[in-house]
Amino acid sequence: MTTLVTGATGNTGRHVVAELIRRGERVRALTRDPAANAGRFPAEVELVAGTHNAPEKLDAALQGVTRLHVTVTAGLAEAGPELVRRAVAAGVQRLTVLWGGWVGPVEQAVADSGVEWTRLEAQEFMSNTLTWAGSIRAEGVVREPYDYPSALVHEADIAAVAAVALLDDGHAGQSYNLTGPEPLTPTDRIAILSRAIRRDIAFEPITHEQAIDRLMATGVSRADAEYVVGWYAEPSDSAQTVDDTVERVTGRPARTFAQWVDEHADRF
Template sequence: MTTLVTGATGNTGRHVVAELVRRGERVRALTRNPAAAVGRFPAAVELTAGTHTEPEGLDAALDGVSRLHITVTAGLAEVGPELVRRAVDAGVRRITVVWGGWVGPVEQAVADSGVEWTRLEPQEFMSNALTWVDSIRGEGIVREPYDIPSAVVHEADIGEVAAVALLDGGHAGRAYNLTGPESLTTRERLVILGKAIQRDIAFVPITRSQAIDRLTATGVSPADAEYVIGWYGDPPAAAGTVVDTVEKVVGRPARTFEQWAAEHAARFREDGVAAD
C-alpha cells in the first residue's frame, strides 16, 4: 500500500516521509518542485508534482493511495474539504491531519470523511526558533514581544506520531495534543541555544505593534499577523502544559529542545559551522 504525504518538504512533512520510509512503507511525496527535492529523500520515495491547495490536479497523485497525510497550511481552508472528498473517492482509507491551530473546515472534513482518521494537534513547533537565525548570527540578539512558557514540540516527533497513526491500529478517531517534555520561556530557549553554539544570546523585548509590523513586512496579511501575535500574547493553557502523548504513542520520551538545538546549531553560528 502507498501513503501520500502532502507538503512533503515542509517542517513536518519531511519527517513523516522519513519515518514511513524507516518503517519500510511505500511513500509518494507531494511537492511543488520534484526536481528540487531530488536528493532530499531516499531513492525509494516517489516524488510527484502538485500542491494540496489545488486538489483538482491531484488525481494522478492519489491513484493507488490508501493512506494520506495532510498538513493544514495557509490557503487550504477553502479547498481542503475538496481534497478530502477526492482522496476518499480515490480509495484512501486512513488520514492523518496536522491541524492549523483549531478545528476548521479541513479538520472537520477529515472527521466527517467516513474513513479512519487521526488529528494531530501540536503546540508550538521547536522549528519556530529558526526565525531567529539571522538576528542571532548577525547580532547575538532575539527580539520578541513576549517571554512566556511554551511546551515546544520537535517536528520529528510529530512525524513519528503521524507515521504510527497511519500504519498501526488503535488511533482512529483520536485527537492527539502533542508537546515536548518541558515548558520553556523564550529566554530559557535562548540559554539552551547559546550553549549549543557557544555564544551568549540576548533577549530584547519589542512591542506588540512592532512584532505585527515585522510579520506583515514578510508578506503575512494584517489579519493573520494580528492572530499570530495575539496567540503569543494570550496563548491557550494547552500551549504551556506538558503532556505525555508522544511517549504514549511512540513508546519513548519526546525529544527535548536541547536535542533540537544541537541538531540545528550550525544554522545559528556566525560561520555556519557546528562547534567541535
C-alpha cells in the same frame, strides 16, 4: 499500500516521509517541483508534482493511495475539503491531519470523511526558533514581544505520531495534543542556544504592534499576524502544559529542545 504525504518538503512533512520510509512503507511525496527536491529524499520515495491547494489536479497522485497525511497550511481552508473528498473517492482509507491551530474546514472535513482519521494537534514547533537565526548570527540578539512559556514539540515527534496513526490500528477518531517534555520561555531557549553555540545572546523586548508589523513584512496577512502574535500574548493552557501523548503513542520520550538545538546549531 502507498501513503501520500502533502507538504512533504516542509518542517514536518519531510520527517513524516522519513519515518514512514524507516518503517518500510511505500511513500509518495507531493511537491511543487520534484526535480528540484529529488536530492532531499531517499531514492525509494516516489516524488509527484502538485500542491494540496489545487486538489483538482491530484487525481493521478491519489491513484493507488490508501493512506494520506495532510498538513494544514495557509490557503488550504477552501481547497482542503475538496482534497479530502477526492482522496476518499480515490480509495484512501486512513487520514492524518496536522491541524492549523484550530478545528477549521479542513480538520472538520477529515472528521466527516467517513474513513479512519487522526488529528494531530501539535502545539508550538521547535523549528519556530529558526526565525531567530538571522538576528542571532548578525547581532547576537533575539527580539520578541513576550517571554511566555511554551511546551515546544520537535517536528520529528509529530512525524513519529503521524506514522503510528497511519500504519497502526487503534488511533481512529483520536485528537492528539502534542507537546515537548518541558515548558520553556524564550529566555530559557536562548540560554540553551547560547551554551550550544558558545556565544552570548541578548533578549530585547519589542511591542505587540512591532511583532505584527514584522510578520506582515514577510508577506503574512494582518489577520494571520494578529492571530499569531495574539497566541503568544495569551497562550492556551494546552500550549504551556506538558502532555505525554508523544510517549504514550510512540513508546519513547519526546525529544528535548536541547536535542533540537544540537541538530540545528550550525544555523545559528
